[in-house]
Amino acid sequence: MPIYQAPIRDYQFVLNELLNIYQQDELKGFDEFDPELIDAVLQGVADFTTDIMLPLNGSGDVEGCRLVDGKVITPQGFIDAYQQYVDNGWATLTCDPEFGGQGLPEVVGVFATEMKTSTNMAFAMYPGLTHGAYAAIHTHGSDDLKSKYLEKLVSGEWTGTMNLTESHSGTDLALLRTKAIPQADGTFAITGEKIFISSGDHDLTDNIVHLVLAKLPDAPAGVKGISLFVVPKILINKDGSLGDPNTLCAASLEHKMGIHGNSTCVMNFDGAIGELVGEPHQGLRAMFTMMNQARLGVGLQGLGVSEIAYQNALAYAKDRIQGRALSGAKQPELAADSILMHGDVRRMLLSQKSFNEGTRALMGQQALWLDESERHSDDECAKVASKLAALFTPIVKGFVTDQAFKACVDAQQVFGGHGYIHEWGMEQFVRDSRIAMIYEGTNGVQALDLVGRKLLSDKGEALQIWSLEVKSLIERNRGTEEMKPYLAGLMDAAGDLEKATAYLTTNAAKNPDLIGAASMAYMQILGIAALAWMWTRTAEKAIQTIAAGTEETAFYQDKLNTAKFFMHYWGAKTRSLRKQIQLASEDICGFDNRAF
Structure with missing residues (x-):
């Protein structure tokens, strides 16, 4: 059975240090939360998902659901697990206290969702869809509908x-x-x-x-x-x-x-x-309340499955011995070196690691924007947060699930032939994660939404707001020597994004078909730039913490090393994507139909 260790320390870093959620006094209800409470909640979810949900993932995949006499029967163990889920109160975390919820912010809920998806994506979908129905009725339903349905949906009954x-x-x-x-x-x-x-x-x-x-x-x-x-x-x-x-x-x-x-x-x-x-x-309008909730959830599905796939690939790479490193034996006491010593294996693992940790930070930021849009005491700040959340919805759904699937394939590849065999669990992760690119609006639709609605229809207002955030981050760190490699990567990605944006805004009015031809590459550029932004913020925090003195120097140094790899490996992709937009978009639009 695959292994899993909930990334609790990473959650703590994102919540407490990167996003400062315990200093968000202007957000209604945030003063009721403290690190001890949130840590206890996250650890509780970690224990439940690891002990109860994970053991059912492989067996549930093999058994599947059955339709018998017009009724669906779920895999063995699902009924008991779901009852424990409800009894433990995990269904109520981010719901309105008026209807029995715990009222926790979305920025905490996303990490609970990640753990549930890592350990059993299929099981997690039952309460996940329920939360979307709750959100639609809570936002748009009459008082009568709310009184009739919400308490039962919130409780998980x-x-x-x-x-x-x-x-x-x-x-x-x-x-x-x-x-x-x-x-x-x-x-x-x-x-x-x-x-x-x-x-x-x-x-x-x-x-x-x-x-x-x-x-x-x-x-x-x-x-x-x-x-x-x-x-x-x-x-x-x-x-x-x-x-x-x-x-x-x-x-x-x-x-x-x-x-x-x-x-x-x-x-x-x-x-x-x-x-x-x-x-x-x-x-x-009402259904989009569910859809936007679901799209964030689908992005978390991508991240969750990518994380467990990475953890298992890393464990296998450390344990599996085969051949020697090209520069000579690294583990002479063994008959061969572990495959972790081989450059291409290290490339795949680092690609997964840097994607997962950067995406986790971005998911936290997206959730915080959603919290700000609903809880901020300043209406203007709430509107800005809502615009940013809308801009990045195609990124957290489309870009993240695209790259998460590729990360799962890389994790499977680390296993070699064993990755193709069911008992190791890797082929299930590949199969499960593939759907996230399709449902709740295919990723091509997400890209069209990003360019057609979020970029062109509002003249890029939200993108301009975010760009100012990026420029502010660059300016306040320009004089810090240790920040140079991270700023260089962020500026390269932001520069390619700016040039791609200029191309589309200049040419799409004359030829609207360019939007469809270029939108997927554009979504990838913005996604990489967004992760570069999160990694630069991470590096800024890590450098400050190390300078101030900490007993966890290794943790923060690992963050810096991973951030540097991301800039060098992932950041290099934005230039080719930008050139693809500029050079290939008209070819795509003008290609003769009969020549396909």
């Missing part, structure tokens, strides 16, 4: 889903056909078929709360005519008890490449009773 996709429409929600017919009692009869519904049916809870996109009879054409409905699997009586089954079912289970322990269903709604969430024809 019920789970939730999101039902968007239909077989003929996919990402183009304007084409959806599911209908909502008004009833005399104010409810709606929902009829239609949805596909690829994660956690659509299961045996973990007594009820499942489906959030469903559908169109009313008088709906305007296109996405402006979409409404959102809450449709429970089991109807709820006036006293809050469960009543009769609703007229919906899981028609089939998808046979998937990975995440076998999570039920991915085709859902049929046959006049199922639903209630409107928010206003008619405003469903897309």
Whole structure:
């Protein structure tokens, strides 16, 4: 079975030193948290995920979910594990205390999610989707809907889903056909078929709360005519008890490449009773509350699986002996050197390590922006944080999952032939992580969103705000000799980003097809630049801490060495990506269709 050690010290560094969450007095509720409390929460999650969730990951993958007599049966052990999850209160961490939540900030919740995903991505999806349903109802639902559903969703007594996709429409929600017919009692009869519904049916809870996109009879054409409905699997009586089954079912289970322990269903709604969430024809706005929550969660899936894959690849590289280092024997007491001594193995491991740690810091920053957008006492600061979080949503979903999958492939490669064998667990990590590049908006869609909406439609306002942050970091460290290698890498990445931005803003107006041709490379540049920003901030903090004196000099020196590798290895990629945008985009647009 794969091993896992929760990166608690790294979480402490990001929260306490890099983001200073315990000094955020202007954020409502942050004064209620201290390092001892947060450390205890994170350690509790670490213990639960390592002891309970991890042992079920491989067996859940082999057994998978089954559809028997119209009901989904989850893998052996999942029911007991889920009940322990609920009993321990892990479902309530970041939810509103008014509905039974603990009210912890998102910046803490993201690291709990990372640990859950590292140890069992398929299992973690059941409560993960529930949190998205909670967020949509909490933000857009009526008081009646909140009182009916939120306490049960927060506690984990019920789970939730999101039902968007239909077989003929996919990402183009304007084409959806599911209908909502008004009833005399104010409810709606929902009829239609949805596909690829994660956690659509299961045996973990007594009820499942489906959030469903559908169109009313008088709906305007296109996405402006979409409404959102809450449709429970089991109807709820006036006293809050469960009543009769609703007229919906899981028609089939998808046979998937990975995440076998999570039920991915085709859902049929046959006049199922639903209630409107928010206003008619405003469903897309409400659904994006779920989608944006889910996109952060999917990015964390990428990071979580990449982290456990790296930990196992590193352990294997230290243990596996084969050949000698090119410069001579490094472990003469052994029959051969460990493969950790070989340059290409070291390259792959360092690539994974620097990506994981930099991404963890970026995920923390993204979550803090989300907290600021909701909790900041200054409305203007809250708006700025919201804009930055929106800008980086395609990065934490698209860029991160792209690179996390590649990191999992590298980790598998470290194992050689053993990485291809199921018992080591590496091929499961590759299969599981692959879906993160596809669902909740494919990464190509994320890139289009980044360039089309976040860069061009608002004239790059959010990007300009972030660029000022980058320039401020550079300026305050310009005179520090130890910071030069990190500043040089950040300035190179930021410079390539600036040139790529100039190319797109200048040429896309004349040829909009350039947006699609260049968007993926642009997303990668911004992603690398964002990690370079986080690594430069990390280096700044490490240098200051070492200078002030610390008993953990080795920890901070490791951060500096990893930051330097990132700048030299990852940072070098932005120039080629920028040249690709400038030189190949018009070729992509102009290539003759018949020549493909």
